Amino acid sequence: MTLNSLQKVNKAPMSEHPEDPIYPVPARLLDPAQCPKPYISSLEQYQQLYRQSIDDPSTFFGKLATELLSWSKPFHTVKHGGLDHGDIAWFLEGQLNASYNCVDRHALADPNKIAIIYEADEPNQSENITYGELLRQVSQLAGALRARGIKKGDTVAIYMPMIPEAVVALLACARIGAMHSVVFAGFSAEALRDRVQDASSRLVLTSDQGKRGGKTIETKKIVDEALKNCPSVETVIVCQRTGADVPMKAGRDYWWGDECGKRTNYLSPEPMHSEDPLFILYTSGSTGQPKGVMHTTAGYLLGAAATVKYVFDYHPGDIFACMADVGWITGHTYIVYGPLALGATTVLFESIPTYPTPSRYWELVAKHKVTQFYTAPTAIRALRRLGDEWVEGHDLSSLRVLGTVGEPINPEAWHWYYDKVGKGRCAVVDTFWQTETGSHIVTPLPGAIPTKPGSATLPFFGIELAVLDPVSGKELEGNNVTGVLAVKKAWPSIARTVYNNHQRYLETYLKPYPGYYFTGDGATRDKDGYIWIRGRVDDVINVSGHRLSTAEIESALIMHNTVAEAAVIGANDDVTGQCIHAFVCLKPGVSCHSTDLNKELVLQVRKVIGPFAAPKKVYLVEDLPKTRSGKLMRRILRKIVAGESDSLGDISTLADPAVVATLIAKVANS
Numbered sequence: 001m002t003l004n005s006l007q008k009v010n011k012a013p014m015s016e017h018p019e020d021p022i023y024p025v026p027a028r029l030l031d032p033a034q035c036p037k038p039y040i041s042s043l044e045q046y047q048q049l050y051r052q053s054i055d056d057p058s059t060f061f062g063k064l065a066t067e068l069l070s071w072s073k074p075f076h077t078v079k080h081g082g083l084d085h086g087d088i089a090w091f092l093e094g095q096l097n098a099s100y101n102c103v104d105r106h107a108l109a110d111p112n113k114i115a116i117i118y119e120a121d122e123p124n125q126s127e128n129i130t131y132g133e134l135l136r137q138v139s140q141l142a143g144a145l146r147a148r149g150i151k152k153g154d155t156v157a158i159y160m161p162m163i164p165e166a167v168v169a170l171l172a173c174a175r176i177g178a179m180h181s182v183v184f185a186g187f188s189a190e191a192l193r194d195r196v197q198d199a200s201s202r203l204v205l206t207s208d209q210g211k212r213g214g215k216t217i218e219t220k221k222i223v224d225e226a227l228k229n230c231p232s233v234e235t236v237i238v239c240q241r242t243g244a245d246v247p248m249k250a251g252r253d254y255w256w257g258d259e260c261g262k263r264t265n266y267l268s269p270e271p272m273h274s275e276d277p278l279f280i281l282y283t284s285g286s287t288g289q290p291k292g293v294m295h296t297t298a299g300y301l302l303g304a305a306a307t308v309k310y311v312f313d314y315h316p317g318d319i320f321a322c323m324a325d326v327g328w329i330t331g332h333t334y335i336v337y338g339p340l341a342l343g344a345t346t347v348l349f350e351s352i353p354t355y356p357t358p359s360r361y362w363e364l365v366a367k368h369k370v371t372q373f374y375t376a377p378t379a380i381r382a383l384r385r386l387g388d389e390w391v392e393g394h395d396l397s398s399l400r401v402l403g404t405v406g407e408p409i410n411p412e413a414w415h416w417y418y419d420k421v422g423k424g425r426c427a428v429v430d431t432f433w434q435t436e437t438g439s440h441i442v443t444p445l446p447g448a449i450p451t452k453p454g455s456a457t458l459p460f461f462g463i464e465l466a467v468l469d470p471v472s473g474k475e476l477e478g479n480n481v482t483g484v485l486a487v488k489k490a491w492p493s494i495a496r497t498v499y500n501n502h503q504r505y506l507e508t509y510l511k512p513y514p515g516y517y518f519t520g521d522g523a524t525r526d527k528d529g530y531i532w533i534r535g536r537v538d539d540v541i542n543v544s545g546h547r548l549s550t551a552e553i554e555s556a557l558i559m560h561n562t563v564a565e566a567a568v569i570g571a572n573d574d575v576t577g578q579c580i581h582a583f584v585c586l587k588p589g590v591s592c593h594s595t596d597l598n599k600e601l602v603l604q605v606r607k608v609i610g611p612f613a614a615p616k617k618v619y620l621v622e623d624l625p626k627t628r629s630g631k632l633m634r635r636i637l638r639k640i641v642a643g644e645s646d647s648l649g650d651i652s653t654l655a656d657p658a659v660v661a662t663l664i665a666k667v668a669n670s
């Protein structure tokens with residue numbers, strides 16, 4: 001099928017290929033009686049705009065930047081530099097301030113509009129913060145930072161739970177031109193210390209404690225431990241989340257309330273050049289040592305705003321709920337900068353999907369009448385595993401767009417999301433992007449692009465994709481090709497450097513395939529031109545010359561009705577070069593001791609993919625190693641299987657270090 005015939009699918013909800021189902025845009029989204037008209041409401045319209053964005057990016061993005069952002073000084077040059085020299089720049093000469101764009105302009109228009117719905121750990125404790133209030137709080141904290149000597153260009157570390165002050169913290173830094181470096185508050189003292197040191201942070205914003213899933217987290221104590229070895233930090237400002245009595249170091253630690261209470265309710269925003277840094281953020285560390293990715297002001301903010309508008313089809317009055325933590329790029333772009341730049345109401349969720357019950361997400365959607373809901377495959381798989389009864393019986397009728405991000409979504413999990421949560425009436429957007437890309441780069445648009453479960457579909461505006469032969473680096477033209485995913489030209493929200501290490505930036509992203517931005521992910525462009533992310537290039541398994549994707553084999557396993565989650569890796573094999581080892585978590589109540597089940601799982605893969613993909617070993621396990629953002633860390637499994645568990649590399653980003661010992665024992669005993 002070609003894109004042309006996909007256009008027909010857009011109108012006729014039928015797939016000619018049951019084995020490769022295509023889901024048209026849900027009719028409800030295109031019915032003006034039921035939903036606001038999508039900004040992009042047909043495949044033709046998407047294609048036309050996409051073409052413009054590639055053929056004439058200066059006109060396309062110049063117009064978008066004028067429409068979506070407010071400038072204190074206009075830009076004249078839309079783009080300059082590029083991937084060849086790593087000197088990317090957008091909107092030169094222009095000046096703007098991210099906090100002005102995310103707060104002031106909306107507060108001035110309607111101070112009573114709700115900016116943040118804070119859904120606290122305890123379900124009965126939600127709270128609304130208006131744009132007017134947000135402007136006061138951001139100004140006060142910005143004033144407090146200045147009073148403590150923080151100026152434009154300094155770095156401020158933020159290590160905070162998911163409370164409104166965390167959002168205030170990001171915006172206050174942006175207001176005075178300080179770079180924030182948010183460290184996910186689930187990280188250990190050592191991981192925090194490394195990131196504070198690497199970024200030379202001068203001040204730390206934190207809280208007394210945190211609350212998550214009914215548990216108390218000793219946030220301030222972790223900060224104290226981390227700062228034993230961080231000479232760059234002069235000041236710590238501590239927000240009260242629980243009111244616990246925590247030690248305060250004289251001359252270094254101050255209370256948030258005291259510091260802000262002394263400041264004025266309005267502090268004028270620092271005018272920033274388009275290319276002035278906005279923040280540093282460390283990658284999740286799935287593949288190795290985290291990188292301190294740096295984003296600049298205008299391009300990043302434009303990417304954030306444009307994707308909330310077009311990928312989530314955000315309309316005024318919508319309630320936007322991204323379930324990520326603000327400590328990850330998804331939280332930065334889709335809790336804070338994107339929604340607030342558009343003047344939206346954004347939901348800040350402090351808890352976890354299973355607290356107090358696995359209905360928490362759906363109660364949240366019903367309670368706040370959420371229109372866009374965004375989460376990760378790991379959460380979808382976990383909830384699917386716990387059973388449908390938790391999602392049934394909640395009023396989810398407000399939802400229009402369901403987003404997923406973080407890993408390839410297994411078609412099985414996609415279907416569950418689409419059917420059980422979306423009731424077949426919502427668009428599912430499988431958004432592929434990275435900390436480095438700043439905002440979505442491959443994704444469906446809800447009103448325009450028919451979807452296929454497991455495919456991130458088509459490129460966003462301005463993204464010129466290439467699938468490259470991994471060895472020769474040559475571009476694989478046409479459809480039905482598999483290789484590594486790269487981008488041919490710089491787009492506004494691409495990261496500009498790795499903090500203090502431009503060499504690493506060049507070597508990681510721009511030099512592997514000169515002239516291209518290298519994503520590090522494998523991808524297939526299918527017969528319709530749709531992109532399927534196949535997993536990390538580092539994770540690719542080569543069995544007798546067949547290059548197999550982890551995503552594909554794992555999805556085959558998860559199709560078996562006993563399987564909740566799976567991770568596969570390549571192990572050395574004398575005959576085939578590499579062979580496949582599969583780690584499988586079963587759904588609750590399934591016995592894990594059956595050898596028949598092992599055989600069945602192997603058969604399952606043979607049937608779905610082919611005999612060459614059959615796992616040589618299947619381990620039934622309780623848990624898999626994941627990053628703190630919920631991604632599978634296959635490199636840990638690879639090391640364990642190879643008998644190299646004494647050299648696991650950087651494991652500071654591992655969510656639960658205890659799983660390592662269990663897995664080592666499991667592999668040793670099998």
Ligand code: ATP
Binds near residue numbers: 284288406536
């Ligand atoms: P590190 O770079 O330190 O290894 P990381 O790559 O996990 O960490 P992120 O920037 O948070 O850090 O994640 C980006 C990666 O997540 C992508 O490169 C891709 O592998 C995966 N990913 C994100 N969204 C999707 C998606 N929709 N489909 C498939 N994979 C995705």
Ligand code: MG
Binds near residue numbers: 283287434520
């Ligand atoms: Mg990465």
